[in-house]
Amino acid sequence: MAYILLRYGEIHLKGQNQRFFVDRLVRNVRESIADLGDAQVRHAFGRILVDSPAELISRLRKVFGIVSLSPVRVVAPAFPDIASAAVDMVGAALAARPGVGTFKVDTRRADKRFPLTSMETSREVGQAIWERFPQVRARMDHPDLLVKIDIRDQAYLSSDTIPGPGGLPSGTGGRALALISGGIDSPVASWLAARRGMTIIPVHCYSFPFTSERSKEKVLDLCRVLAGYAGPLRVWIVFFTDIQRTIQLSVPEGLRVLVMRRMMMRLVERLAEQERAAAVVTGESLGQVASQTIESIAAINAVTRLPVLRPLIGADKTEIVARAEAIGTYEISIRPYEDCCSLFVPPHPRTQPGLQEADEAERGLPVGALIDAALQRSERLTITPRWARDPVGVGS
Secondary structure, three states: OOEEEEEEOHHHHOHHHHHHHHHHHHHHHHHHOHHHOOOEEEEEOOEEEEEOOHHHHHHHOOOOOEEEEEEEEEEOOOHHHHHHHHHHHHHHHHHHOOOOOEEEEEEEEOOOOOOOOHHHHHHHHHHHHHHHOOOOEEOOOOOOEEEEEEEOOOEEEEOOOEEOOOOEOOOOOOEEEEEOOOOOHHHHHHHHHHHEOOEEEEEEEEOOOOOOHHHHHHHHHHHHHHHHHHOOEEEEEEEOHHHHHHHHHHOOHHHHHHHHHHHHHHHHHHHHHHHOOOEEEOOOOOOOOHHHOHHHHHHHHOOOOOOEEOOOOOOOHHHHHHHHHHHOOHHHHOOOOOOHHHHOOOOOOOOOOOHHHHHHHOOOOOHHHHHHHHHHOOEEEEEOOOOOOOOOOOOO
16 A cells, blocks of 8 residues: 655644644545545644555645655564665665665654664664665765655655645635735735635636636636635635726726725625635735835725735745746736736826825715625636646745
């Protein structure tokens, strides 16, 4: 039987609440592979073990809360069994990778009943490997092959460590609505919020016919990628056309984007009551565009009582693009279908609007009626994961 060993990180620091986080993580692991067979998932000695083929790694490496994972050999916690398994593992590696010339054995002895110390185990196993394969030599720094031995209830041996996304298990950090456009930033912000355990509920403001059906499908494709990490998502598609048309006719050009953002905040505040959400997540990065200055952010926050979380506030565009590429949203985000905000950016937006100025710009708008009408024509969809070829390097 093949096994996959899953490691988690900061959950170890949760003290008396650790069981809650571990139980949720085990549940999320089971749900992520439920459609692929009857894999057994169990928690023991601070690790999660999945007795299933290595093909499941493409799913498991995307589960929030998993820091790293490895295909492992599981043997009895006795030195002869460990040494034999390590020799076999190195033999298989040499057959698959002829260029391997150096190795290192790294042992962690969590079960202190094992008679040898970690260092003694590494030395003795390394000696057994060298005696069987004298063409390879031990090297402590940057070896070609690292054999890891984890001695717990059983001995777990691995030679490949694959990074996971880290963070906290989905469903442990409360619920938040996430404003999501078809751009690069907002899907990354939603991913980062979900990585902290939040259950995110994406909200997209859709302005047909100003934006096409393809722009909507682009957003749904982004949500399918996010669902591959966070699990099935409930997504709101809010009919924003009438609000946008009214703003175009009634609001001074330089303040239109600001007023649009304020109307979006009012919409998500109403939806938050229905979804039992306690916050809203946005993709704003300070100073990236004119509507993302401190003054604009203050004017936007003023219309909602919800905490507004901005995971990207201190990130530059290069960092955001790199993260988007790593999690698999970038290629979708750069499809040439515009969202409602990017289509209506004026040539000279106000960069330092005062709150009084923003309030004055909205004075003639039937705000309540516009919000009611938009929500009545909105739809809620359930988006399931789009299992695709995994990107590399989604960890922190």
